[in-house]
Amino acid sequence: MPDTLSIIDNRTGKKYELPIQDGTIRAMDLRQIKTGPDDFGLMTYDPAFMNTANCRSAITYIDGEKGVLLYRGYPIEQLAEDSNYLETSYLILFGELPTASQQQAWTREITLHTMLHENIKKFMEGFQYDAHPMGIFLSTVGALSTFYPDAKQIFDRESRGRQTHRLIAKVPSIAAYAFRHSIGRPYVYPDNDLSFTGNFLNMLFKMTELKYQPNPVLARALDVLFILHADHEQNCSTSAMRLIGSSHVDPYSALAGAAAALYGPLHGGANEAVLRMLGEIGSVKNVPEFIKRVKNGDGNVRLMGFGHRVYKSYDPRAKVIKKIADLVFTVTGKNPLLEIALELERIALQDEYFVSRKLYPNVDFYSGLIYQAMGFPVEMFPVLFAIPRTAGWIAQWEEMLLDSDQKIARPRQIYSGPIQREYIPREKRQ
Ligand code: ACO
Numbered sequence: 001m002p003d004t005l006s007i008i009d010n011r012t013g014k015k016y017e018l019p020i021q022d023g024t025i026r027a028m029d030l031r032q033i034k035t036g037p038d039d040f041g042l043m044t045y046d047p048a049f050m051n052t053a054n055c056r057s058a059i060t061y062i063d064g065e066k067g068v069l070l071y072r073g074y075p076i077e078q079l080a081e082d083s084n085y086l087e088t089s090y091l092i093l094f095g096e097l098p099t100a101s102q103q104q105a106w107t108r109e110i111t112l113h114t115m116l117h118e119n120i121k122k123f124m125e126g127f128q129y130d131a132h133p134m135g136i137f138l139s140t141v142g143a144l145s146t147f148y149p150d151a152k153q154i155f156d157r158e159s160r161g162r163q164t165h166r167l168i169a170k171v172p173s174i175a176a177y178a179f180r181h182s183i184g185r186p187y188v189y190p191d192n193d194l195s196f197t198g199n200f201l202n203m204l205f206k207m208t209e210l211k212y213q214p215n216p217v218l219a220r221a222l223d224v225l226f227i228l229h230a231d232h233e234q235n236c237s238t239s240a241m242r243l244i245g246s247s248h249v250d251p252y253s254a255l256a257g258a259a260a261a262l263y264g265p266l267h268g269g270a271n272e273a274v275l276r277m278l279g280e281i282g283s284v285k286n287v288p289e290f291i292k293r294v295k296n297g298d299g300n301v302r303l304m305g306f307g308h309r310v311y312k313s314y315d316p317r318a319k320v321i322k323k324i325a326d327l328v329f330t331v332t333g334k335n336p337l338l339e340i341a342l343e344l345e346r347i348a349l350q351d352e353y354f355v356s357r358k359l360y361p362n363v364d365f366y367s368g369l370i371y372q373a374m375g376f377p378v379e380m381f382p383v384l385f386a387i388p389r390t391a392g393w394i395a396q397w398e399e400m401l402l403d404s405d406q407k408i409a410r411p412r413q414i415y416s417g418p419i420q421r422e423y424i425p426r427e428k429r430q
Helices: 027-032 076-082 085-094 100-112 118-125 133-147 157-182 196-205 216-228 236-245 251-263 270-281 284-296 316-332 338-348 352-356 364-373 378-401
Strands: 004-009 014-019 060-063 068-071
Touching (some): 014 027, 068 076, 068 316, 076 216, 076 316, 085 100, 085 196, 085 216, 085 378, 100 157, 118 133, 118 157, 133 157, 133 251, 157 196, 157 251, 157 378, 216 316, 216 364, 216 378, 236 251, 236 378, 251 378, 270 284, 270 338, 284 338, 316 364, 338 364
Antiparallel strands (some): 004 014, 060 068
């Protein structure tokens, strides 16, 4: 059987044969299907890109039905067990696990770039005392483009490498400064003796002690959470990164846009929304009533941290996170909201509404509980997501830039407004 799709246009009786490659047809192949010479040609209508592949990508593989997530072919469970965030970010960015010397050089480069320019600090001081740290984060990342004008050389490999080092290294510093600003504490400079996450904890939580000693369990837990969040193929923020980057803007500006997309409650803001939801439910005894409200669609209430566009089974990241939660709680004490979360999950997983719609806990359902137990306010949750996702965003941006199939992204529309009409002078308008 040929790998083609036969289409008969019943409007004209004409028959077309379109090639099928990798389980897709090219949308542009439909353009030849016309009713006459004035017809623009057939398009597809796909709001929210429910069934449209926008790129070829060799970075992340997801099988949503089976709950499989691979970075460059490696299962997320194995990376979470044996890797660390810096190694995983190298894998995501460069396609292979680093050798010992590559890992050493990569770690050194990242460590050398953790400092922020003093003017960036001044820039951040201008935010209101209670500014949301994600607002500070995404604005500051955008502002980096004014400090590194060489970032505009996007087709220069070395320049891309420099911006990659800067971005991976500086996002934790920006995040920590945003946090310290929002709670009125002085900024803490990076400590290059510490690991990536150990230093991040230092910049967040150091007080008057001469040398901050990160708790190894919490530093490791954060490392694993960073691995789990490093990439997730063509989600909303990654698509934003690719789309903005397709205009050939510098990576800082594109990444600010990606971070803005991540900020929304339906995406990276979901773990913040989960915690607010658990707080509102307040007690295990109120869980059945809340589930009822979700099912009735009262005021558009959703069970936050449940459901996913791609996963139609248990999110493999949520499984790993549940294990880490137990580990973190041995250090921090149990988060009192955990009981409510467990009860929500227990009821939802046997309720027809959630089962029939294949709604399972996603990565955000438990991550917020861990972050809160570690001492982060909920406003920091999307920022904690943006730090590791920076690796994925850059890798996807670079892949897009080097892909000869790609051009500036520009979807089509079905126009539904008025047809051409004459301008009405103001005095004649009714
Ligand atoms: N609670 C209750 N009902 C839900 C939920 C939920 N969390 N998620 C989906 N549904 C229902 C929808 O109402 C819809 O029902 P219907 O068929 O009767 O209309 C059905 O399940 C399908 O849902 P869609 O909205 O079509 O699914 P979509 O793929 O568009 O949305 C999304 C995915 C946005 C993640 C959604 O499940 C959601 O809003 N979840 C809560 C927010 C959340 O946790 N987001 C984090 C996602 S993970 C991440 O970004 C890192």
